[in-house]
Amino acid sequence: MLDERRMAVLRAIVEDYVSTGEPVGSRGLVERHGLGVSPATIRNDMAVLEEAGLITQPHTSAGRIPTDAGYRLFVDQLATVKPLSSAERRAIQTLLDGPLDLDQIVSRAVRALAQLTHQVAVIQYPSLRVTRVRHIELIELAPARCLLVMITDAGRVEQRLIELPTPLGPEATAVLRARLNQVTAGPALEEAFDELDQLWAGFAEDVRPAVQAVVDGLKEMHRTGYQERLVLAGTSNLARAAADFRSFMPVLEAIEEQVVLLKLLTEMSSDTGHVAIRIGHETTQAGLEETSLVAAGYGPGRAVAHLGVLGPTRMDYPGSIAVVRAIALYLSRILAA
Amino acid sequence: MLDERRMAVLRAIVEDYVSTGEPVGSRGLVERHGLGVSPATIRNDMAVLEEAGLITQPHTSAGRIPTDAGYRLFVDQLATVKPLSSAERRAIQTLLDGPLDLDQIVSRAVRALAQLTHQVAVIQYPSLRVTRVRHIELIELAPARCLLVMITDAGRVEQRLIELPTPLGPEATAVLRARLNQVTAGPALEEAFDELDQLWAGFAEDVRPAVQAVVDGLKEMHRTGYQERLVLAGTSNLARAAADFRSFMPVLEAIEEQVVLLKLLTEMSSDTGHVAIRIGHETTQAGLEETSLVAAGYGPGRAVAHLGVLGPTRMDYPGSIAVVRAIALYLSRILAA
DNA sequence: ATTAGCACTCTAAACAGGTGAGTGCTACTT
DNA sequence: AAGTAGCACTCACCTGTTTAGAGTGCTAAT
Numbered sequence: 001m002l003d004e005r006r007m008a009v010l011r012a013i014v015e016d017y018v019s020t021g022e023p024v025g026s027r028g029l030v031e032r033h034g035l036g037v038s039p040a041t042i043r044n045d046m047a048v049l050e051e052a053g054l055i056t057q058p059h060t061s062a063g064r065i066p067t068d069a070g071y072r073l074f075v076d077q078l079a080t081v082k083p084l085s086s087a088e089r090r091a092i093q094t095l096l097d098g099p100l101d102l103d104q105i106v107s108r109a110v111r112a113l114a115q116l117t118h119q120v121a122v123i124q125y126p127s128l129r130v131t132r133v134r135h136i137e138l139i140e141l142a143p144a145r146c147l148l149v150m151i152t153d154a155g156r157v158e159q160r161l162i163e164l165p166t167p168l169g170p171e172a173t174a175v176l177r178a179r180l181n182q183v184t185a186g187p188a189l190e191e192a193f194d195e196l197d198q199l200w201a202g203f204a205e206d207v208r209p210a211v212q213a214v215v216d217g218l219k220e221m222h223r224t225g226y227q228e229r230l231v232l233a234g235t236s237n238l239a240r241a242a243a244d245f246r247s248f249m250p251v252l253e254a255i256e257e258q259v260v261l262l263k264l265l266t267e268m269s270s271d272t273g274h275v276a277i278r279i280g281h282e283t284t285q286a287g288l289e290e291t292s293l294v295a296a297g298y299g300p301g302r303a304v305a306h307l308g309v310l311g312p313t314r315m316d317y318p319g320s321i322a323v324v325r326a327i328a329l330y331l332s333r334i335l336a337a
Numbered sequence: 338m339l340d341e342r343r344m345a346v347l348r349a350i351v352e353d354y355v356s357t358g359e360p361v362g363s364r365g366l367v368e369r370h371g372l373g374v375s376p377a378t379i380r381n382d383m384a385v386l387e388e389a390g391l392i393t394q395p396h397t398s399a400g401r402i403p404t405d406a407g408y409r410l411f412v413d414q415l416a417t418v419k420p421l422s423s424a425e426r427r428a429i430q431t432l433l434d435g436p437l438d439l440d441q442i443v444s445r446a447v448r449a450l451a452q453l454t455h456q457v458a459v460i461q462y463p464s465l466r467v468t469r470v471r472h473i474e475l476i477e478l479a480p481a482r483c484l485l486v487m488i489t490d491a492g493r494v495e496q497r498l499i500e501l502p503t504p505l506g507p508e509a510t511a512v513l514r515a516r517l518n519q520v521t522a523g524p525a526l527e528e529a530f531d532e533l534d535q536l537w538a539g540f541a542e543d544v545r546p547a548v549q550a551v552v553d554g555l556k557e558m559h560r561t562g563y564q565e566r567l568v569l570a571g572t573s574n575l576a577r578a579a580a581d582f583r584s585f586m587p588v589l590e591a592i593e594e595q596v597v598l599l600k601l602l603t604e605m606s607s608d609t610g611h612v613a614i615r616i617g618h619e620t621t622q623a624g625l626e627e628t629s630l631v632a633a634g635y636g637p638g639r640a641v642a643h644l645g646v647l648g649p650t651r652m653d654y655p656g657s658i659a660v661v662r663a664i665a666l667y668l669s670r671i672l673a674a
Numbered sequence: 675a676t677t678a679g680c681a682c683t684c685t686a687a688a689c690a691g692g693t694g695a696g697t698g699c700t701a702c703t704t
Numbered sequence: 705a706a707g708t709a710g711c712a713c714t715c716a717c718c719t720g721t722t723t724a725g726a727g728t729g730c731t732a733a734t
Contacts, residue, residue, distance in 0.1 A: 025727050040677055043728065061684040061727050101484070101498035139472050139488055147438070149486065149494055151476055157486055159494045161438035235572065236589035252573035362696050375708055380697065398696050398715040 008035060009045045010054055011078040014066050018314055023063035068280035068313060071292070075277055075317045082318040084326055088116055096330055102126075102156040105334060106231055109307070109327055114234025116323045119241070119311035120255065124265050125229040126298075126305040126335065131156070133184040138177040138214065143167040148217050162217040164210040172207045176214060189222050230258045230265075234309075241312045250287025255310070260285055265306040270297040273329050275321045280313040294320045296328040300336035307331070345372060346382045347391055348415040351403050355653055360400035405617035405650060408629070412614055412654045419655040421663055425453055433667055439463075439493040442671060443568055446644070446664055451571025453660045456578070456648035457592065461602055462566040463635075463642040463672065468493070470521040475514040475551065480504040485554050499554040501547040509544045513551060526559050567595045567602075571646075578649045587624025592647070597622055602643040605632045609640040610666050612658045617650045631657045635665040637673035644668070 012033045016024040026039040026046065035042070046064055049055045054070035057063065066074065084092075095112045096105060106123050113121035137149040144167045150158040168176070179199060184192045196215045200208040238251060254260045264283060269276035278293040292315055295308025307328060309320050349370045353361040363376040363383060372379065383401055386392045391407035394400065403411065421429075432449045433442060443460055450458035474486040481501040488494050505513070516536060521529045533552045537545040575588060591597045601620060606613035615630040629650045634640025644665060646657050 023727090027727080038677055039727095040679090040729095041675085044676085047729080057728085059684065061682090061725090063727065101496065103496075104498075134478070135474070135476050137472070137474055137486070137488075141471070141490075147488065147494075149474070149488065151474075151484065151486065153478075157484075157494055157496045159438065159440075161441075233593070236586060236593050239586035239589055249573055249576035252576055256570070256573050360696090364696080376696095377698095377708055377710090378706085381707085384698080394697085396714095396716065398694090398713090400696065 006045045013064055014074045017065050018316055023065050025063035071279045079318045082322050084322055109331055110231045110233040113327050117309045117320045118237050119309040120235055121233045121309050123231050123307040124305040133189050136180045140173050158221055160217050160221045164213050166210050168207055168210045247290050251291055254287055268295045272297050272332050275325050294324050296324050298328040298331045343382045347386055350401055351411045354402050355651055360395055360402050362400035408616045416655045419659050421659055446668055447568045447570040450664050454646045454657045455574050456646040457572055458570045458646050460568050460644040461642040470526050473517045477510050495558055497554050497558045501550050503547050505544055505547045584627050588628055591624055607634040607640045609634050609669050612662050631661050633661050633665040635668045
């Protein structure tokens with residue numbers, strides 16, 4: 001039923017519609033693509049594709065546009081891999097070259113992603129779950145208030161202000177700092193949790209609550225640390241892409257409500273370099289019915305976070321996929337170093 | 338020439354236009370506001386105001402709308418202070434209450450600003466120029482690469498990755514760390530610069546370049562630190578406000594180009610709590626011709642940074658001014674503590 | 675299975691008239 | 705001199721109508 005040519009027709013419709021934004025008709029199709037048949041034949045095929053729910057017409061006398069299902073079939077089976085141009089490759093390379101700390105790397109990568117895809121780009125900060133602690137600093141700011149600073153092996157700095165139930169005092173602070181560094185100098189922070197919870201035992205009665213407060217702060221930091229942070233770029237690309245205001249504002253809102261984006265991202269595949277796609281309704285998010293998300297996991301070894309681009313369902317999937325994958329791999333390589 | 342009533346007419350026009358978005362005509366004016374004269378009289382006044390360049394008509398048979406100059410006169414002489422509602426006051430108070438580190442304070446403040454004004458809110462991070470150093474941490478990440486972390490008295494953490502010309506070694510690193518903390522424990526970082534530049538003298542010949550590299554990094558950090566960082570919120574308010582796409586995209590772009598915004602902000606008045614306003618063309622920025630900026634300096638004592646809101650020229654100036662001032666003062670008070 | 679032909683549908687653009695808000699002007703009033 | 709009433713005029717906007725064209729679906733022929 002969905003034979004070779006019909007698929008070719010679907011692919012052609014997707015490609016044309018993506019590039020022009022106009023519903024595509026049977027005549028134009030045969031003209032632009034070298035299908036060796038007449039428009040009438042195409043029309044029959046179109047009727048079949050429409051029956052199958054892959055394309056639709058905005059109104060009776062218009063051409064066809066792909067449905068979400070049509071795009072889905074396209075990306076799953078029809079899209080050909082589009083290798084990066086050497087210019088794109090170079091752009092990524094030079095942008096992410098040189099000694100950079102994590103913030104710099106992420107902010108440059110997100111900008112590259114936005115520029116190369118002409119979409120809204122989003123990168124989730126790598127979770128702290130996998131990284132290792134290089135150093136912990138504990139500083140008294142006020143009698144019962146201190147600042148906990150954690151430096152990880154990726155050169156990332158995480159901070160947290162902690163209110164203490166009782167003052168800790170300079171000596172106890174110094175001791176606690178040393179103990180924290182000692183205990184967390186293991187392979188991964190998580191594995192030190194048990195030992196951390198015993199830490200209070202080595203301290204005088206009156207400062208034990210304060211010690212526990214610091215430990216709790218550290219665990220909390222690990223749990224909700226950077227992993228919840230998103231960095232965005234290319235928001236203005238939305239204006240170019242959106243056809244009208246209604247479809248536009250909810251997207252802006254979703255972007256600002258980072259929660260929604262974060263949820264979407266983390267729900268997606270977590271294999272490093274494997275690109276997952278949500279098309280239109282598949283996002284199951286009110287306001288994002290006409291928006292697609294192309295995302296991939298990244299990180300050293302198993303993926304520790306996600307990155308991707310957000311754009312209209314009518315987007316250049318092959319191109320976006322290529323760029324997203326490339327940046328994910330680059331980033332993974334850099335982080336592994 | 339511009340007597341009492343004419344000014345009242347201008348004020349009424351601004352207020353009506355801001356609230357309705359429609360050009361306002363003579364009849365409606367006398368109806369809605371209790372001016373005790375007839376529409377014909379108002380029309381004469383309008384003709385004068387138009388002659389003076391304060392109002393204009395979009396087309397012949399339409400009502401009047403204020404020009405940039407009209408808004409300017411309005412905010413300078415006509416606008417009455419609009420005290421914050423108790424709800425608004427409470428919102429700010431609860432939002433900025435409790436023990437918070439700088440990041441939290443700023444991100445909450447910017448959100449409050451956006452919510453209360455229904456505009457795009459922007460806050461510039463306080464410059465490092467005035468703050469004091471509480472602690473400096475120096476950590477070797479690789480033989481010739483180290484991370485410099487600076488913690489200021491506002492509980493702010495600043496980091497920088499530094500490439501060393503030659504390896505420093507653990508002992509020299511420790512010594513340098515101690516020396517840095519010792520030297521910078523003064524009233525303000527800037528005043529320690531001279532001493533910092535002499536620091537290399539106390540080290541062995543072969544690590545002196547590395548020491549200097551670290552010092553340079555520290556100075557660089559001070560120079561370009563957080564002061565260049567902006568935090569934004571309420572971008573989706575733009576969609577509500579903008580009348581059409583053309584006026585809309587350049588604004589989004591300017592927002593993303595933080596440079597432009599930063600330039601605008603720093604050009605404005607620097608007195609703490611004093612609200613400065615740029616209206617439309619006054620921004621002298623391509624793309625922001627229909628955009629106004631309401632900003633104020635904030636910080637302990639002399640202002641160390643700026644915050645403000647960005648919106649269409651047709652905005653509620655008295656309301657925005659009140660909120661901007663309130664948040665600037667609140668923030669200043671918190672930072673001074 | 676494919677195609678040519680044709681009638682049909684429906685949108686978008688172009689056009690025309692009517693409506694009304696709002697103005698500017700002039701002559702009149704206080 | 706300042707304010708007002710009246711009135712003719714302008715022009716965007718709405719509405720209805722027409723037209724052109726793109727595209728379809730169907731049927732009959734290949």
